[in-house]
Amino acid sequence: MMESLLLLLLRIAGLGLIALALTHVFIGRHLRWREDAEQLTPVNRAIFHVHTLFICLVLVMMGLPCLLEPAVFLLPTRAGAWLAWSFAAFWGARLHCQWFVYGWELWRGKPRETAIHWLFTFVWLGLTVLFAACGCWQLGWRA
Amino acid sequence: MHRVLPLAIASVWIFHGLYSKLLDGIPRHRAIVARVLGEEWAVPATVVVGVLEVLLGAWVLSGWNRRACAVVQTLALVAMNSIEIAIARDLLISAAGMLALNAAFLAGVWFWATRPTSVA
Structure with a gap:
């Protein structure tokens, strides 16, 4: 019961992570990344674009095993433990950045930005809890 | 030094939290909790x-409110070490060694926490 719920949530997360990678095309267009990046020095402009590309690659590569083979996150193996807990730490760090690195003035008092801020808060928290739950499951914690 | 010390302190916590406990890398930790x-x-x-x-x-790395952070670390270590020695002494590699190591660790923590100039 709990296992099938975790597998379902992992597949949904996988789909979401891949969707998030694809959304970067529209986010970049909307926030005018290309135009803004023109202000940077050539080396920093190149680094910005390469980093963005690699974030999308990481999201797709994180999403694919979640979508296609979610059981690898529940099997109690050394690899599975590293995967589950490092992914949990990854999204926990992202949640921290959402609140304490991006300034509150970027979303406060702006209805759309506030909605996006809370949506991201929910998604990052969900991913953190989901992967931590997978780590707990591997350890044999069946709460 | 002012950059290395918090990194070293944080590494100890993150290693024992992430590797020793969450990843079950050192099962002795779980055995002590079980006892x-x-x-x-x-x-x-x-x-x-x-x-x-x-x-x-992560708190150590953030550099936020270092004294409070040192107090929490001290209380955590004193509490954990006291319980371990009282209840699970046979599971420890060396009680005296652990105390010596943690005393040195806490000295580092308080040196970091009480330095006047702050660079997280």
């Missing part, structure tokens, strides 16, 4: 302690 709280609570309690230790490491 203290019983087998039934061993895994959940080890996970909770592991997560808290990782967060404590």
Whole structure:
């Protein structure tokens, strides 16, 4: 019961992570990344674009095993433990950045930005809890 | 030094939280928790302690309110070491060694926390 719920949530997360990678095309267009990046020095402009590309690659590569083979996150193996807990730490760090690195003035008092801020808060928290739950499951914690 | 010290302190917490407890890299940690709280609570309690230790490491790295951070680290270590020595002494490699090592660690923590100039 709990296992099938975790597998379902992992597949949904996988789909979401891949969707998030694809959304970067529209986010970049909307926030005018290309135009803004023109202000940077050539080396920093190149680094910005390469980093963005690699974030999308990481999201797709994180999403694919979640979508296609979610059981690898529940099997109690050394690899599975590293995967589950490092992914949990990854999204926990992202949640921290959402609140304490991006300034509150970027979303406060702006209805759309506030909605996006809370949506991201929910998604990052969900991913953190989901992967931590997978780590707990591997350890044999069946709460 | 002012950059290396917090990194070293945080590494200890994150190593023992993430590797020793969450990843079950050093099962002795879970065995000690099992002795203290019983087998039934061993895994959940080890996970909770592991997560808290990782967060404590992140707190050190953040550089925010270093004195409060040092107080929390001191209380955590004194509490954990006291319980370990009282209840699970046979599971420790060396009680005296652990105390010496943790005393040195806490000296580093307080040196970091009380330095006047702050560079996180």
